[in-house]
Amino acid sequence: MVLVYKTWVIVVLLLLSFFVKRKEQQQYTLHGYAQGTDYSIKYYAESPLVSVAEVDSILLKIDSSMSLYKPYSLISKFNNATKALSIDAHFLCVINKSFEVYKATDGRFDITVAPLVQAWGFGPKPITVFPDSARIKELLKNVGMNLLEVKGNELFKKQPGVRIDLNGIAQGYSVDVVADYLLHKGITCFVVEIGGEIRMKGPKPDGTALRVGIEGPALNELSEPQIRHVISFKEGAVTTSGNYRKYLQAGGKKISHLINPKTGYPLDNQLISVTIFAKDALTADGYDNAVMAMSVEQALEFVSAKKNMEAYLIYHRKDGSVTDTLTAGFKKMIVN
Structure with a gap:
């Protein structure tokens, strides 16, 4: 008798779930x-x-990692460092992809162009004059992703003047x-x-x-x-x-x-x-x-x-x- 009752209850529940209209998206x-x-x-x-608050929180965390316009960001700290910095998972993912693109395109994509980007007036600081050939030649000494190395969660620079700019890739990551x-x-x-x-x-x-x-x-x-x-x-x-x-x-x-x-x-x-x-x-x-x-x-x-x-x-x-x-x-x- 108990088994029959349970079976009847299951059948009723199945019928109810069938007839209840699913809420439209x-x-x-x-x-x-x-x-x-x-x-x-x-x-x-x-x-x-x-919610907007949730999205803003996600993007703020990424900014805290890779925004050149935030003096407290990891990328700002790396650029001001002389040798190395521990980076977070966001930063590491973008760095690894940057190395992939750099190698696949024979260096046409290179995140170490930050000094050049700044010199031409597209960095976080305003400029008053465009660089001359001598200045460009000097800046190029610190350009090249061969000057970067990743070991675990640490990013190393082989020269203290190396600085990076992730603006060409970080937004896609976001x-x-x-x-x-x-x-x-x-x-x-x-x-x-x-x-x-x-x-x-x-x-x-x-x-x-x-x-x-x-x-x-x-x-x-x-x-x-x-x-x-x-x-x-x-x-x-x-x-x-x-x-x-x-x-x-x-x-x-x-x-x-x-x-x-x-x-x-x-x-x-x-x-x-x-x-x-x-x-x-x-x-x-x-x-x-x-x-x-x-x-x-x-x-x-x-x-x-x-x-x-x-x-x-x-x-x-x-x-x-x-x-x-x-x-x-x-x-x-x-x-x-």
């Missing part, structure tokens, strides 16, 4: 300001699962950390955007795909930047590096914030912007700057040879006009 949006820029997060859930936090909370559909660097995962609860616009300069470069393409993918990241927004003016010439670590001078080549798709934002953000230092042909060949990576390039033709090109995989992501 809805979109939640978070906006904030961190790392010197705006961020925007959109996610789908049955109820609010993440996007990944926030995205991973959403996944940890059980969120399976989201878009995380910090300063234009994006990672997203879909589809939406109704089955439709997530979409993201790719910005670039107008074809005549005199108009405001515009959305060049709309792309869609199930899961991954897109980041963009370009010289059409962040630059200084020297006479009638634009000085790019992207510095060639081999010459010590700002980049001055065909490419105007590079958008990279990769599985994570750390990878995309690390490679987009390095690809900017290549010719169009080198860039297409390099990215096409990398697994799970695609690129969209905007560049100057020889006659000065603006055009674009892209890898075959990136073309497949474009929404018609």
Whole structure:
């Protein structure tokens, strides 16, 4: 009799769970300001699962590790040190990826360019004059990731004048950390955007795909930047590096914030912007700057040879006009 009763109760509970309508997921949006820029997060859930305060706390911790604008940060302490410093897990992850990109791109990406970035006016301190050739030659003595070494959780510099700048890769890492936090909370559909660097995962609860616009300069470069393409993918990241927004003016010439670590001078080549798709934002953000230092042909060949990576390039033709090109995989992501 007891067994029959228990069986009946189980059947009733199963029927109730079948007929109770599951609460529909809805979109939640978070906006904030961190790392010197705006961020925007959109996610789908049955109820609010993440707050602005939680996101701000995550980003503040990363800033305390890798922001050049925080005198108490680990990176500031390392730059002021003469030999070595113990670093945290955030810092170590970005350093290891930096070594990967440095080696893969034959030194086109190099985090030891900090003295050059500062000398050209793109560092935390203002400048009054651009450096001359003698100053560049002197600064180059402390540039090169061969001057860095990681042992356990310690980062060593082989010369006391070595200083690093992680601005070309740390924001992508921040996007990944926030995205991973959403996944940890059980969120399976989201878009995380910090300063234009994006990672997203879909589809939406109704089955439709997530979409993201790719910005670039107008074809005549005199108009405001515009959305060049709309792309869609199930899961991954897109980041963009370009010289059409962040630059200084020297006479009638634009000085790019992207510095060639081999010459010590700002980049001055065909490419105007590079958008990279990769599985994570750390990878995309690390490679987009390095690809900017290549010719169009080198860039297409390099990215096409990398697994799970695609690129969209905007560049100057020889006659000065603006055009674009892209890898075959990136073309497949474009929404018609």
